[in-house]
Amino acid sequence: MEQTEGAEESVFPLRLAAVDVGSNAVRFLGAEFLQPQRFAAIEQIRAPVRLGQSAFEGGRLDASALNAAVATLVSFRERMDALGIVHYRAVATSAVRDSANGDELIVRARDEADLVLEVITSMEEARLVHRAVRSRIDMGSSRWLLVDLGGGSVEVSVADARRIRRSVSHPVGAVRLLRELSVEGEDVACFRRRLEEYLAPLVVPVRGGIRGFVATGGNAEALADLAGAAPDERGVSRLPLQRLRSLVDDLAVLTPAERIAAYGLREDRADVILPGAVVYERLCSRAGVDEILVPRVGVREGLVLDLAGELAEHAAH
Secondary structure: OHHHHHHHHHHOOEEEEEEEEOOOOEEEEEEEEEEOOEEEEEEEEEEOOOOHHHHHHHOOOOHHHHHHHHHHHHHHHHHHHHHOOOEEEEEEOHHHHOOOOHHHHHHHHHHHHOOOEEEOOHHHHHHHHHHHHOOOOOOOOOOEEEEEEOOOOEEEEEEOOOOEEEEEEEOOOHHHHHHHHOOOOOOHHHHHHHHHHHHOOOOOOOOOOOOEEEEEOHHHHHHHHHOOOOOOOOOOEEEEHHHHHHHHHHHOOOOHHHHHHHHOOOHHHHOOHHHHHHHHHHHHHHHOOOEEEEOOOOHHHHHHHHHHHHHHHHHHO
8 A cells, every 4th residue: 555655646746638539529628636536627628620510421521620620639739738748648539430531630630739549439438438427426336327428429328336337329419410400491490300200219228227317518518507507516517307308498499590699609509409408308208317417527537537547556566
Protein backbone atom coordinates (compact mmCIF):
# COMPACT_ATOMS: atom_id res chain seq x y z
CA MET A 1 0.00 0.00 0.00
CA GLU A 2 2.84 2.39 0.86
CA GLN A 3 4.34 1.84 -2.60
CA THR A 4 1.02 2.57 -4.32
CA GLU A 5 0.40 5.73 -2.31
CA GLY A 6 3.93 6.95 -2.94
CA ALA A 7 3.64 6.21 -6.63
CA GLU A 8 0.37 8.13 -6.82
CA GLU A 9 1.96 11.11 -5.11
CA SER A 10 4.67 11.15 -7.80
CA VAL A 11 2.10 11.06 -10.63
CA PHE A 12 -0.55 13.46 -9.30
CA PRO A 13 -1.50 16.24 -9.74
CA LEU A 14 -1.72 15.45 -13.45
CA ARG A 15 -3.27 17.10 -16.48
CA LEU A 16 -4.92 14.92 -19.11
CA ALA A 17 -6.97 15.52 -22.25
CA ALA A 18 -9.67 13.76 -24.23
CA VAL A 19 -10.86 14.39 -27.78
CA ASP A 20 -14.17 12.98 -29.02
CA VAL A 21 -14.77 13.21 -32.78
CA GLY A 22 -18.51 12.65 -32.97
CA SER A 23 -21.14 12.88 -35.68
CA ASN A 24 -22.59 16.24 -34.63
CA ALA A 25 -19.55 17.90 -33.04
CA VAL A 26 -15.88 17.53 -32.12
CA ARG A 27 -15.23 17.95 -28.41
CA PHE A 28 -12.22 18.58 -26.18
CA LEU A 29 -11.78 18.14 -22.44
CA GLY A 30 -8.73 19.24 -20.49
CA ALA A 31 -8.79 17.84 -16.95
CA GLU A 32 -6.62 18.14 -13.86
CA PHE A 33 -6.47 15.15 -11.52
CA LEU A 34 -5.42 15.33 -7.89
CA GLN A 35 -6.04 11.58 -7.56
CA PRO A 36 -7.11 8.83 -10.01
CA GLN A 37 -10.87 9.15 -9.48
CA ARG A 38 -11.24 12.91 -9.02
CA PHE A 39 -10.66 15.67 -11.53
CA ALA A 40 -11.63 19.22 -12.35
CA ALA A 41 -12.31 20.32 -15.90
CA ILE A 42 -9.88 23.10 -16.79
CA GLU A 43 -11.08 23.59 -20.36
CA GLN A 44 -13.98 22.27 -22.44
CA ILE A 45 -14.51 23.06 -26.11
CA ARG A 46 -17.27 22.01 -28.47
CA ALA A 47 -16.74 22.64 -32.19
CA PRO A 48 -19.93 22.28 -34.32
CA VAL A 49 -18.39 20.12 -37.05
CA ARG A 50 -21.17 17.86 -38.36
CA LEU A 51 -19.27 14.94 -39.90
CA GLY A 52 -22.43 12.85 -39.89
CA GLN A 53 -24.23 14.96 -42.46
CA SER A 54 -22.17 13.70 -45.40
CA ALA A 55 -21.26 10.37 -43.81
CA PHE A 56 -24.86 9.24 -43.41
CA GLU A 57 -26.05 10.55 -46.76
CA GLY A 58 -23.31 9.38 -49.11
CA GLY A 59 -21.16 7.08 -47.02
CA ARG A 60 -18.17 9.43 -47.17
CA LEU A 61 -16.83 12.42 -45.27
CA ASP A 62 -16.95 15.37 -47.66
CA ALA A 63 -13.98 17.69 -48.16
CA SER A 64 -15.39 20.64 -46.23
CA ALA A 65 -16.23 18.50 -43.20
CA LEU A 66 -12.80 16.86 -43.28
CA ASN A 67 -11.05 20.21 -43.47
CA ALA A 68 -13.12 21.62 -40.62
CA ALA A 69 -12.44 18.57 -38.45
CA VAL A 70 -8.70 18.73 -39.09
CA ALA A 71 -8.57 22.47 -38.35
CA THR A 72 -10.40 21.79 -35.08
CA LEU A 73 -7.97 19.02 -34.13
CA VAL A 74 -5.03 21.34 -34.84
CA SER A 75 -6.56 23.90 -32.47
CA PHE A 76 -7.06 21.21 -29.82
CA ARG A 77 -3.40 20.21 -30.08
CA GLU A 78 -2.47 23.86 -29.57
CA ARG A 79 -4.62 24.00 -26.43
CA MET A 80 -3.04 20.82 -25.09
CA ASP A 81 0.43 22.30 -25.58
CA ALA A 82 -0.60 25.58 -23.95
CA LEU A 83 -2.01 23.70 -20.94
CA GLY A 84 1.08 21.51 -20.61
CA ILE A 85 -0.83 18.31 -21.36
CA VAL A 86 1.21 15.34 -22.56
CA HIS A 87 -1.11 12.39 -21.99
CA TYR A 88 -4.32 12.23 -23.99
CA ARG A 89 -6.64 9.92 -25.88
CA ALA A 90 -8.49 10.93 -29.05
CA VAL A 91 -11.31 8.80 -30.46
CA ALA A 92 -13.77 8.89 -33.36
CA THR A 93 -17.20 7.26 -33.40
CA SER A 94 -19.91 6.35 -35.88
CA ALA A 95 -19.51 9.05 -38.56
CA VAL A 96 -15.88 8.10 -39.10
CA ARG A 97 -16.50 4.43 -38.40
CA ASP A 98 -19.20 4.26 -41.09
CA SER A 99 -17.38 6.31 -43.74
CA ALA A 100 -15.51 4.78 -46.65
CA ASN A 101 -12.82 7.45 -46.34
CA GLY A 102 -12.57 7.63 -42.54
CA ASP A 103 -8.91 6.66 -42.79
CA GLU A 104 -8.20 10.00 -44.43
CA LEU A 105 -9.13 11.79 -41.23
CA ILE A 106 -6.92 9.45 -39.20
CA VAL A 107 -3.91 10.20 -41.43
CA ARG A 108 -4.49 13.94 -41.48
CA ALA A 109 -4.97 14.05 -37.71
CA ARG A 110 -1.54 12.44 -37.35
CA ASP A 111 0.23 14.51 -39.99
CA GLU A 112 -1.36 17.93 -39.45
CA ALA A 113 -2.44 17.92 -35.81
CA ASP A 114 0.11 15.47 -34.38
CA LEU A 115 -2.73 13.50 -32.79
CA VAL A 116 -3.23 9.75 -32.76
CA LEU A 117 -6.93 9.35 -33.52
CA GLU A 118 -8.46 5.93 -33.05
CA VAL A 119 -11.81 4.74 -34.34
CA ILE A 120 -13.61 2.92 -31.54
CA THR A 121 -16.40 0.36 -31.62
CA SER A 122 -19.87 0.85 -30.23
CA MET A 123 -18.93 -1.52 -27.38
CA GLU A 124 -15.97 0.68 -26.46
CA GLU A 125 -18.24 3.74 -26.55
CA ALA A 126 -20.59 2.00 -24.13
CA ARG A 127 -17.71 1.03 -21.83
CA LEU A 128 -16.36 4.59 -21.69
CA VAL A 129 -19.80 6.03 -20.96
CA HIS A 130 -20.32 3.45 -18.21
CA ARG A 131 -16.94 4.44 -16.75
CA ALA A 132 -18.02 8.08 -16.67
CA VAL A 133 -21.54 7.45 -15.36
CA ARG A 134 -20.43 5.45 -12.34
CA SER A 135 -18.23 8.38 -11.31
CA ARG A 136 -21.42 10.44 -10.86
CA ILE A 137 -24.09 7.88 -9.90
CA ASP A 138 -23.87 5.26 -7.14
CA MET A 139 -25.03 2.29 -9.22
CA GLY A 140 -24.33 -0.43 -6.65
CA SER A 141 -25.35 -3.96 -7.61
CA SER A 142 -28.67 -2.89 -9.14
CA ARG A 143 -29.31 -2.98 -12.86
CA TRP A 144 -29.46 0.35 -14.67
CA LEU A 145 -30.32 1.21 -18.25
CA LEU A 146 -27.70 3.47 -19.84
CA VAL A 147 -28.71 5.21 -23.07
CA ASP A 148 -25.98 7.11 -24.90
CA LEU A 149 -27.39 8.96 -27.90
CA GLY A 150 -24.98 10.43 -30.43
CA GLY A 151 -25.35 11.76 -33.91
CA GLY A 152 -25.02 8.41 -35.64
CA SER A 153 -26.13 5.76 -33.17
CA VAL A 154 -27.63 5.05 -29.78
CA GLU A 155 -25.92 2.62 -27.42
CA VAL A 156 -28.32 0.99 -24.97
CA SER A 157 -26.67 -0.90 -22.10
CA VAL A 158 -27.77 -2.75 -19.00
CA ALA A 159 -25.14 -2.29 -16.31
CA ASP A 160 -24.35 -2.21 -12.62
CA ALA A 161 -21.39 -0.55 -10.91
CA ARG A 162 -19.02 -3.38 -11.80
CA ARG A 163 -19.75 -4.11 -15.44
CA ILE A 164 -21.94 -3.84 -18.48
CA ARG A 165 -24.18 -6.89 -18.55
CA ARG A 166 -25.53 -6.37 -22.07
CA SER A 167 -25.23 -3.69 -24.71
CA VAL A 168 -26.82 -3.13 -28.10
CA SER A 169 -26.21 -0.41 -30.67
CA HIS A 170 -28.91 0.96 -32.97
CA PRO A 171 -28.14 3.15 -36.02
CA VAL A 172 -30.67 5.76 -34.94
CA GLY A 173 -28.52 8.70 -33.88
CA ALA A 174 -30.09 12.15 -34.01
CA VAL A 175 -28.17 13.39 -37.07
CA ARG A 176 -28.73 10.13 -38.94
CA LEU A 177 -32.48 10.27 -38.23
CA LEU A 178 -32.67 13.86 -39.39
CA ARG A 179 -30.89 13.05 -42.64
CA GLU A 180 -32.79 9.84 -43.39
CA LEU A 181 -36.32 10.88 -42.44
CA SER A 182 -36.78 14.58 -43.13
CA VAL A 183 -38.30 15.64 -46.43
CA GLU A 184 -37.69 19.12 -47.78
CA GLY A 185 -40.77 21.30 -47.48
CA GLU A 186 -42.79 19.04 -45.16
CA ASP A 187 -44.22 20.37 -41.92
CA VAL A 188 -42.78 19.36 -38.57
CA ALA A 189 -45.84 17.26 -37.66
CA CYS A 190 -45.22 15.00 -40.67
CA PHE A 191 -41.60 14.54 -39.65
CA ARG A 192 -42.66 13.63 -36.11
CA ARG A 193 -45.11 10.97 -37.36
CA ARG A 194 -42.48 9.48 -39.64
CA LEU A 195 -39.95 9.54 -36.80
CA GLU A 196 -42.27 7.75 -34.36
CA GLU A 197 -43.11 5.06 -36.92
CA TYR A 198 -39.42 4.53 -37.68
CA LEU A 199 -38.56 4.14 -33.99
CA ALA A 200 -41.42 1.75 -33.23
CA PRO A 201 -39.16 -1.37 -33.35
CA LEU A 202 -36.69 0.00 -30.77
CA VAL A 203 -36.32 -2.46 -27.92
CA VAL A 204 -34.93 -2.28 -24.40
CA PRO A 205 -32.42 -5.11 -23.80
CA VAL A 206 -33.52 -6.05 -20.29
CA ARG A 207 -35.92 -8.49 -18.69
CA GLY A 208 -37.30 -7.58 -15.31
CA GLY A 209 -36.95 -4.40 -13.31
CA ILE A 210 -34.21 -1.80 -13.45
CA ARG A 211 -33.12 0.69 -10.80
CA GLY A 212 -33.10 3.68 -13.14
CA PHE A 213 -32.67 5.13 -16.62
CA VAL A 214 -29.53 7.18 -17.36
CA ALA A 215 -29.29 9.33 -20.49
CA THR A 216 -26.03 10.75 -21.84
CA GLY A 217 -25.25 12.93 -24.84
CA GLY A 218 -25.68 16.56 -25.78
CA ASN A 219 -29.39 16.20 -26.49
CA ALA A 220 -30.07 14.79 -23.03
CA GLU A 221 -28.27 17.71 -21.41
CA ALA A 222 -30.10 20.24 -23.60
CA LEU A 223 -33.47 18.66 -22.77
CA ALA A 224 -32.71 18.73 -19.05
CA ASP A 225 -31.84 22.41 -19.36
CA LEU A 226 -35.06 23.16 -21.27
CA ALA A 227 -37.02 21.35 -18.55
CA GLY A 228 -35.36 23.42 -15.83
CA ALA A 229 -33.82 20.29 -14.30
CA ALA A 230 -30.84 21.79 -12.46
CA PRO A 231 -27.96 19.45 -11.58
CA ASP A 232 -27.56 18.32 -7.97
CA GLU A 233 -24.36 18.41 -5.94
CA ARG A 234 -22.92 15.54 -8.00
CA GLY A 235 -23.86 17.13 -11.31
CA VAL A 236 -26.87 14.90 -12.03
CA SER A 237 -30.18 16.29 -13.34
CA ARG A 238 -33.54 14.52 -13.03
CA LEU A 239 -35.90 14.80 -15.96
CA PRO A 240 -39.45 13.44 -15.37
CA LEU A 241 -40.84 11.43 -18.28
CA GLN A 242 -44.03 13.50 -18.29
CA ARG A 243 -41.99 16.70 -18.63
CA LEU A 244 -40.04 15.15 -21.51
CA ARG A 245 -43.30 14.26 -23.26
CA SER A 246 -44.46 17.85 -22.89
CA LEU A 247 -41.19 19.04 -24.40
CA VAL A 248 -41.62 16.68 -27.35
CA ASP A 249 -45.08 18.14 -27.98
CA ASP A 250 -43.74 21.69 -27.75
CA LEU A 251 -40.73 21.06 -30.00
CA ALA A 252 -42.75 19.14 -32.57
CA VAL A 253 -44.85 22.16 -33.58
CA LEU A 254 -41.84 24.42 -34.13
CA THR A 255 -39.39 24.62 -36.98
CA PRO A 256 -35.67 24.62 -36.08
CA ALA A 257 -35.58 28.40 -36.58
CA GLU A 258 -38.53 28.81 -34.22
CA ARG A 259 -36.83 26.60 -31.62
CA ILE A 260 -33.78 28.86 -31.75
CA ALA A 261 -35.97 31.91 -31.18
CA ALA A 262 -38.10 30.30 -28.46
CA TYR A 263 -35.43 28.44 -26.48
CA GLY A 264 -32.10 29.99 -27.45
CA LEU A 265 -30.82 26.72 -28.87
CA ARG A 266 -27.72 26.59 -31.07
CA GLU A 267 -28.41 26.05 -34.75
CA ASP A 268 -26.78 22.61 -34.74
CA ARG A 269 -28.87 21.58 -31.72
CA ALA A 270 -32.22 23.00 -32.82
CA ASP A 271 -32.71 20.52 -35.68
CA VAL A 272 -31.58 17.34 -33.92
CA ILE A 273 -33.19 17.88 -30.52
CA LEU A 274 -36.61 16.58 -31.61
CA PRO A 275 -35.38 13.20 -32.90
CA GLY A 276 -33.16 12.97 -29.82
CA ALA A 277 -36.07 13.66 -27.50
CA VAL A 278 -38.28 11.06 -29.19
CA VAL A 279 -35.56 8.39 -28.89
CA TYR A 280 -35.18 9.03 -25.15
CA GLU A 281 -38.96 9.15 -24.64
CA ARG A 282 -39.55 5.85 -26.47
CA LEU A 283 -36.81 3.98 -24.61
CA CYS A 284 -37.77 5.41 -21.22
CA SER A 285 -41.41 4.42 -21.76
CA ARG A 286 -40.45 0.89 -22.74
CA ALA A 287 -38.14 0.57 -19.75
CA GLY A 288 -41.15 1.18 -17.49
CA VAL A 289 -39.62 4.08 -15.53
CA ASP A 290 -40.93 7.60 -15.02
CA GLU A 291 -37.71 9.58 -14.69
CA ILE A 292 -34.45 10.06 -16.59
CA LEU A 293 -31.17 10.78 -14.84
CA VAL A 294 -28.80 13.03 -16.81
CA PRO A 295 -25.29 12.90 -15.28
CA ARG A 296 -23.77 15.35 -17.80
CA VAL A 297 -20.82 13.11 -18.61
CA GLY A 298 -19.93 10.98 -21.60
CA VAL A 299 -17.12 9.54 -23.66
CA ARG A 300 -14.65 12.34 -22.86
CA GLU A 301 -14.96 11.89 -19.10
CA GLY A 302 -14.60 8.14 -19.50
CA LEU A 303 -11.42 8.67 -21.50
CA VAL A 304 -9.67 10.83 -18.90
CA LEU A 305 -10.76 8.60 -16.01
CA ASP A 306 -9.36 5.60 -17.89
CA LEU A 307 -6.08 7.38 -18.55
CA ALA A 308 -5.66 8.49 -14.95
CA GLY A 309 -6.25 4.97 -13.69
CA GLU A 310 -3.79 3.49 -16.16
CA LEU A 311 -1.06 6.00 -15.28
CA ALA A 312 -1.54 5.44 -11.56
CA GLU A 313 -1.38 1.66 -12.00
CA HIS A 314 1.72 1.92 -14.15
CA ALA A 315 3.44 4.11 -11.54
CA ALA A 316 2.56 1.63 -8.79
CA HIS A 317 4.52 -1.08 -10.61
